[in-house]
Amino acid sequence: MRPNRYPDNAWxxxxxxxxxxxxxxxxxxxxxxxxxxxxxxxxAFTGYTITGLGNWQxxxxxxDDVWRALVNTLVYAAIVLLGVPxxxxxxxxxxxxxxxxxxxxxxxxxxxxxxxxxxxxxxxRYIYNGDFGLLNEVLDAVGGPxxxxxxxxxxxxxxxxxxxxxxxLGTNLIIxxxxxxxxxxxxxxxxxxxxxxxxxxxxxxxVPLLTPSIFLVSVLSVxxxxxxxxxxxxxxxxxxxxxxxxxxxxxxxxxEAFVRNDRPLGAVIALVTLVVTLAVTAVQFRLQxxxxxxx
Amino acid sequence: xxxxxxxxxxxxxxxxxxGALLMVSPFLWQFLTSLKTLGESTRVPPTVLPSSPEWGxxxxxxxVVPVGSMAVNSVLxxxxxxxxxxxxxxxxxxxxxxxxxxxxxxxxxGFLVVLMVPPQLFVIPQYEVIRTMGWLNSVQALALPxxxxxxxxxxxxxxxxxxxxxxxxxxxxxxANPWQxxxxxxxxxxxxxxxxxxxxxxxxxxxxxxxxxxxNTVPDxxxxxxGLATLQGAQGTDYPVLMAGSLLTILPMVLVFVLLQxxxxxxxxxxxxxx
Numbered sequence: 001m002r003p004n005r006y007p008d009n010a011w012x013x014x015x016x017x018x019x020x021x022x023x024x025x026x027x028x029x030x031x032x033x034x035x036x037x038x039x040x041x042x043x044a045f046t047g048y049t050i051t052g053l054g055n056w057q058x059x060x061x062x063x064d065d066v067w068r069a070l071v072n073t074l075v076y077a078a079i080v081l082l083g084v085p086x087x088x089x090x091x092x093x094x095x096x097x098x099x100x101x102x103x104x105x106x107x108x109x110x111x112x113x114x115x116x117x118x119x120x121x122x123x124x125r126y127i128y129n130g131d132f133g134l135l136n137e138v139l140d141a142v143g144g145p146x147x148x149x150x151x152x153x154x155x156x157x158x159x160x161x162x163x164x165x166x167x168x169l170g171t172n173l174i175i176x177x178x179x180x181x182x183x184x185x186x187x188x189x190x191x192x193x194x195x196x197x198x199x200x201x202x203x204x205x206x207v208p209l210l211t212p213s214i215f216l217v218s219v220l221s222v223x224x225x226x227x228x229x230x231x232x233x234x235x236x237x238x239x240x241x242x243x244x245x246x247x248x249x250x251x252x253x254x255x256e257a258f259v260r261n262d263r264p265l266g267a268v269i270a271l272v273t274l275v276v277t278l279a280v281t282a283v284q285f286r287l288q289x290x291x292x293x294x295x
Numbered sequence: 296x297x298x299x300x301x302x303x304x305x306x307x308x309x310x311x312x313x314g315a316l317l318m319v320s321p322f323l324w325q326f327l328t329s330l331k332t333l334g335e336s337t338r339v340p341p342t343v344l345p346s347s348p349e350w351g352x353x354x355x356x357x358x359v360v361p362v363g364s365m366a367v368n369s370v371l372x373x374x375x376x377x378x379x380x381x382x383x384x385x386x387x388x389x390x391x392x393x394x395x396x397x398x399x400x401x402x403x404x405g406f407l408v409v410l411m412v413p414p415q416l417f418v419i420p421q422y423e424v425i426r427t428m429g430w431l432n433s434v435q436a437l438a439l440p441x442x443x444x445x446x447x448x449x450x451x452x453x454x455x456x457x458x459x460x461x462x463x464x465x466x467x468x469x470x471a472n473p474w475q476x477x478x479x480x481x482x483x484x485x486x487x488x489x490x491x492x493x494x495x496x497x498x499x500x501x502x503x504x505x506x507x508x509x510x511n512t513v514p515d516x517x518x519x520x521x522g523l524a525t526l527q528g529a530q531g532t533d534y535p536v537l538m539a540g541s542l543l544t545i546l547p548m549v550l551v552f553v554l555l556q557x558x559x560x561x562x563x564x565x566x567x568x569x570x
Contacts, residue, residue, distance in 0.1 A: 005395065011473040012396035019387035020402065022443030027409045030420030037419065090314060093307050101308070107556060108315040111322070114552040114559070116502040118520040119541035122527060123325045126534050132337045134324055166318065174563045227413065230504045234524060250505075253415050258509050263419050270415035277413050 037267035044261060055268045066269060068245070069252040070276060076161050076248060077225035077280075083165035084217055087172035088210070092202050094173075095180045106177075110170035117167065121234035124163045125150060128235070150235050156242035160231050167231075168224065172217045179213025180206070211292040219284050226277050229254065249273050322542075329353070329539035336534040349535060356540035359529065364515045365522040372437035372507075372518060373500040379438060380496050381489060384447030389477045391448075392455035393463055409445040418509065425510055432516040437507055441500060447492050450565065454488035455481060491562035494555060501548055519544045 038055055042048035059066060090109065094102055112120065127134045130148025139146050149159040183206060191201045207214075229250040236243045247255070249269065257266025328336050330348040356362060390396075391403050421440045430436045458481065466476045482489075507518040517525070523541055552559050 006397045008394035008396045008473060012390050012394050012399075015386050015390050015394075015473065015477070016402070019383045019390075019443065019448070020405070022383060023405060023409065023445065025424060026421055026440045026443050027417055027445065028405060030417040030424075031409075031412065033420035033423075034416045090311070093311055096304070096307060099304060099307065103556075105311050105315055106560075107553070109318050110556075110560070111549060111552070112318060113563075114498060114548045115322075115545040116520055116523075116541075116548070118502070118504055118523050119545045120321065122523065122537055122541045123321045126328065126538070127321060127324060132339050132341060134341060137340055166321075169318070171563055174560050178564045230520075233504065234527065237528070250415060253418075254505060254509075257419055258422075266415075266419055270413070270419070273413045273415055278411075 034267045034270055037264050038271055040264050040267075042264070044263065048264065055264045058265070059268055059272070065247070065252060066249075066272060069247045069249045070272065072157055072246060073226055073228070073248045073250075073276075074280075076157060076164065076228055077222045079158065079161035080164040080168060080225045081218060081221055083168050084172055084214065084221060086165070087169055087176055087217070088207070088214065090169075091173050091176040091180055092206060094177065097185075106173070109173055112167045113170035117230035118234050120167070121163065121231045124159075124231075125235045128159055151240055151242055153242040153245040156236060156240070156246040160228075160235055160246070163231055163235070164225060164228065168221060172221065175217050175220075176210065176213050179210050179216075183209045208293055212294055215284075215288055215292045219281060222280055222284065223277060226250075226273065226280070249276070325538045325542050329535055329542050331535050333533060333535060336538075337532075352535040352539040353543065355533075355536045356526075356543065359536065360522045360526050361514055362519075362522065362540070362543075365517050365519050368434060368437065368511070368516060369501060369518040369520075371434045373497055375434060375438035376441045376500045377493055377496045379442030380444060380447045381492065383443055384451050384492065385482060385485065385489065386477070387448045388451035388455050389473075389481055392452050392458075393460075393476070393481065394473060406445040406448050410449055414505075418506070421506075422509055430510075432511050432513045434516075436510040437518060438500070440506070441496070441503075444496075447496065450492050450495075451485060451488055454485055454565075458484055487558075487561070488565070490558050491565050494551075494558050495562045497551070498548065 036050060037048060039050050039052060040048040041051045041054060093099075094105060128149040130136065130146075130151060133149070135149065136146040138144075147155060150156045187205050187209070188201055191205045196204065227250055228248050232246065232248055232251050233254075236246060249272065253266055253269045253273070256262045256269060327344065329352055330350070331342065331345040331352075332349055335342045335345055387406065391399065391406075417440065425431060425436045425439065430439075462480055462484075463476055466480055471479070502520060503518075504520045504524065507521050508524070511517050511521065514522070514525070523537075523544060526540060527537060
């Protein structure tokens with residue numbers, strides 16, 4: 001008798017029934033439904049019927065909102081990416097041998113990661129306030145520029161991105177610290193014996209060996225940034241004059257699908273997000289060959 | 296030599312301390328503001344310390360929105376979502392990591408595909424499913440889609456694959472069936488991964504805004520983040536109360552983090568998530 005290649009068919013079916021059922025109802029069917037909705041017309045009351053490419057045509061003919069939101073989101077993601085070098089420097093400082101208080105620092109840098117974005121966005125909105133915000137007071141004291149940071153279309157998105165960097169720093173730090181653990185100490189020591197100073201050692205020894213972690217952090221940072229919603233939703237209220245120019249793609253999705261209740265357009269925007277996320281990630285994986293070294 | 300190391304560490308400490316101060320200063324400002332009067336909070340130049348602490352701002356938060364029921368909703372949604380996710384994800388991960396059956400590849404691919412797709416692609420139909428069931432404005436509406444998240448399956452699958460296959464084989468010789476092996480052998484060994492998943496799922500659930508904002512629109516049924524958002528809409532300028540309320544809602548997770556720091560950090564490192 002031939003041994004059974006699939007001895008567990010029955011058990012697999014029983015144990016997977018609930019998880020797979022849930023996957024189909026809440027994820028796989030929705031995926032298909034969103035694609036179908038993007039080709040449909042109608043409202044929640046009349047129901048939706050598939051009519052063809054109308055929504056996509058709208059997107060390409062007068063989808064200025066969507067394109068602007070897309071650009072905003074990419075700009076936001078690019079700025080938040082600047083947090084990666086900052087995290088690298090801090091991770092390297094924390095990694096020094098014999099440094100005291102390492103876990104103390106790590107705790108403080110990590111707190112923003114566990115705090116609710118809605119709550120911290122409210123704090124930052126208050127700090128950014130143009131009339132009595134803390135930031136303007138500090139900048140005024142040192143002779144810097146002051147303005148209504150989140151009510152000004154020229155600065156609102158950047159102001160939110162600074163908060164994005166602040167929130168992501170802890171996560172980046174943890175992943176980079178794990179990468180640093182894997183860098184052999186002997187290489188650093190060899191460089192030290194050759195007379196390389198700390199900065200030189202960091203740039204010429206640590207960073208090249210850390211590139212796989214840096215790559216991982218960058219990819220995760222961009223994917224996370226493309227999802228930005230909470231910070232914008234709170235920091236720029238509905239009446240904010242800068243909102244129209246600063247919407248991100250997920251914000252626009254929420255607005256079209258659940259405030260204006262234009263579900264088909266919402267579906268189109270969601271699919272645009274998918275395409276952009278895949279494209280940006282693919283570009284990162286392509287570029288990786290130029291700068292990431294796997295030891 | 297030793298002196299040089301020490302002075303270098305001194306510079307390091309100055310830099311790290313300055314950075315740490317920048318990281319926590321928003322929270323300090325939040326706390327100080329939460330104890331000020333409305334007048335003090337909008338004064339120019341700002342008052343740093345409140346003249347006399349206004350603890351009443353904290354109780355005022357409870358008067359403006361139904362904070363009690365919102366907190367209950369947040370907690371119930373978290374418990375339900377975490378419990379469901381642990382059960383669902385561990386079952387699926389076990390089947391994929393330890394059993395041999397037909398269509399294993401395509402079924403696993405079904406889970407992994409979902410992992411790569413941005414959440415917005417699911418949201419509209421998920422909302423329709425919940426509405427069709429008549430579950431809008433309920434606790435299960437908050438918890439349901441997240442319970443079946445493929446993220447947990449992936450984390451546990453990665454972990455279970457590293458356990459030696461001899462475990463299952465020995466148990467099978469002793470006559471155990473797959474359910475028993477799952478329950479008595481594999482699950483207990485997965486405790487670190489389950490702990491990490493619990494922490495991350497709790498964090499997602501507690502802090503989430505978009506989904507609760509969409510499905511639960513009645514004030515009594517809202518979660519805390521949504522409640523805070525509506526509070527800001529209603530009393531956008533009462534900063535002391537806003538700061539008191541936002542401080543109260545972040546406190547539980549910060550406390551859990553301080554207590555379970557190691558597990559938190561392992562969870563992040565394990566999944567690389569929550570960017």
